[in-house]
Amino acid sequence: MLDHEIETLEEFDDVVEATGCLSGWRVQSVDLRERGTALASAETEGAVFLGCAMDPESVVRVQQSGGLVFPPVPGLPFDPYRGRLYSPDELFDGLTAGDYERTPDAHSYHWFQRTKNDGDVFSSMLRAVHDDAISDALDEQLVGARVVGVMGGHRLARGSDAYAGAARLGRALARAGHTVATGGGPGAMEAANLGAYAAPFHDGMLEKALEMLSTAPDFEASVSEWARAAFAVREGWPGGGASVGIPTWFYGHEPPNAFAQHIAKYFVNAVREDGLLARSNAGVVFLPGAAGTVQEIFDNATPNYYQSRGAPTPMVLVDEEHWTRTLPCWPLLKALAGERPMASRIALAASVDEVPQTLARLAGGGDGG
Incomplete structure (x- = not known):
């Protein structure tokens, strides 16, 4: 399927100059107030303009020619028609001059807290349009990527051995050519994104970053200080490796982390959860966690159980004590797999250091043990 989306002014100019025709194109959140002449000369029948700023004359002209115009929505702290994923700098804009409560993320x-239960169909429509646009941008970002999802608890504190282990895991996966994807929040999620960020640097960089982050061990004491510590690491080592975070405003008390360079943030948590697992095409790693991580284990196991074509997604549960005794998901997962194909794609790893080799073995169809 051909890509008929225009998401930047440069792309708009290229299409108009090359063809003089915008019919069939979808133009997302591009400021066209200085392109009145181009809009007047181009064919716009069947074109759709989503959240594009345009002068009033251009709006009338496009509509009269058979184009559709969905104007920007004033007063919103987000753009429902956005054509790209978020960046940490965008979500945390204003943090350096004030506190977290002044940022676009907050x-x-x-806004979500005020509107989620007000019964206003317009608010629910805006959330749905936004989340669909984010899914589209996420799919574009991940074309051709070998994505490994890393799940784990949000309470995992900076400065702990477990946090450092999750960071080493993210680094190892990124260095092996995988795109690390997490729930985009704090704890184990941040650690895995940090590891991917550290992948291009020498090994000592991660140790120094972990030391710097330990001065603000968790977000609950102060989101502002927690986030500033992360941005200090980024400032000290700019241009780190890319990874993906997929957080949600449904759990808005958990801020997104600053190490996922591409952030797909959703309003609807169910869409976010399903999207994260469905896009982890090279495997999913489950670090110790609680209710949310348990839910993700069986959310991922369900399509693997019923899959009739192709190979199920590899699943690795890390920490035998946690998953066999504390929260005994592993025995249930093994019983569920039975003799099905997914049985050869699940494994229990004693530590994060075993994960890369275990994933490689499962991808080859080896016995999960």
């Missing part, structure tokens, strides 16, 4: 969370 404003979007508070």
Whole structure:
């Protein structure tokens, strides 16, 4: 299927100059107020303009020619028609001059809190349009990527051995050519994204970063200080490796982490959860966690159980004590797999250091043990 989306002014200019025709194109959140002449000369029948700023004359002209115009929505802290994923700098804009509560991320969370139960169909429509646009941008970002999802608890504190282990895992996966994808929040999720960020640097960089982050061990004491510590690491080592975070404003009290360079943030948590697992095409790693991680284990196991074509997604549960005794998901997962194909794609790893080799073995169809 051909890509008929225009998401930047440069792309708009290229299409108009090359063809003089915008019919069939979808233009997302591009400021066209200085392109009145181009819009007047181009064919726009069947074109769709989503959240594009345009002068009033251009709006009338496009509509009269058979184009559709969905104007920007004033007063929102987010753009429902956005054509790209978020960046940490965008979500945390204003943090250096003030505190977290002044950032676009916090404003979007508070908007969601005000509107999620108000019964207003317009608010629910805006959330749905936004989340669909984010899914589209996420799919574009991950074309051709070998994605490994890393799941784990949000309470895992900076400065702990477990946090450092999750960071080493993210680094190892990134260095092996995988795209690390997490739930985009704090704890184990941040650690895995940090590891991917550290992948291009010498090994000592990660140790120094972990030391710097330990001065603000968790977000609950102060989101602002927690986030500033992360941005200090990024400032000290700019241009780190890319990874993906997929957080949600549904759990808005958990801020996104600053190490996932591409952030697909959703309003609807169910869409976020399903999207994260479905896009982890090279495997999913489950670090110790609680209710959310348990849910993700069986959310991922369900399509693997019923899959009739192709190979199930590899699943690795890390920490035998946690998953066999504390929260005994492993025995149930083994019983569920039975003799089905997914049985050869699940494994229990004693530590994060075993994960890369275990994933490689499972991808080859080896016995999960």
